[in-house]
Amino acid sequence: MTPEGRSAARKRAARAMDGATILLIVLLIVQIWLLMASVESWLAGHRGVALPAALMSGALFCGCVGLVMLAHRAGRTARTPGTGGAPPPSS
């Protein structure tokens, strides 16, 4: 790959990782809200919320795992050949 092509690939990967991180933050906010709302609701006596909320939270967690894996893969493919196992500084 030419240096220009490599730089473009790295930019794409960085953008993909940023996108995944933003989505991850959104999912996390929903998950935090879900926990807060379900605890509040449970304390108010609506016992039925515990199971669906746990399932939903599990699904959101799976989504987060998927996004992190996606971001990792994007980062790995953008790595300059050789820099993944880059040599230690020589001085």
Next chain:
Amino acid sequence: MSDKPVSCPREKRLWSEEFSVAAGEQSFVERRQLGKFLLLTSAAMFAGQIWLLAKDAFTKRVHTIWPRKAVALESELAVGAAKVFAYPGPQDNCLLIRVDEERYVAYSQKCTHLSCAVVYSAGNRRLECPCHEGYFSIEDGHVIQGPPPRPLPRIELERSGGQLYAKGITVFGQEEAR
């Protein structure tokens, strides 16, 4: 810094995983670390939800048997007057109110917001929490205004031979569970 080359391949792998030399690589490492941190937080939220589910499953099996306890004589209270009594335990303060000639109501004195003691306001015919101005109805304990998220637990009363007895607590939303 040492001139010695890294000879152990495992060490080299760990080192190069965590510390990339090129500046461009550094930003990837940071993004990865942020991703890991967010994932950990997500796992913690999920664990909290599982805890709630476990608590729910455990609590359902517990069936509370409330004691029957004499709390006041009917003649003791004038219309519009209130009396503090402890039910079911000595630390659980409750308020007994004579609403009219024939009607008595009782509620837990613990505010459902942050547990301050509510007081009866005869002039406004409501229960008031002085901490954050949460007001509750004396009819059924529902929230009239303020931050309390749910009604006050109601004490079930029984009248027998001029005596008032407390015989249970009804928490909002759990009426059908008892």
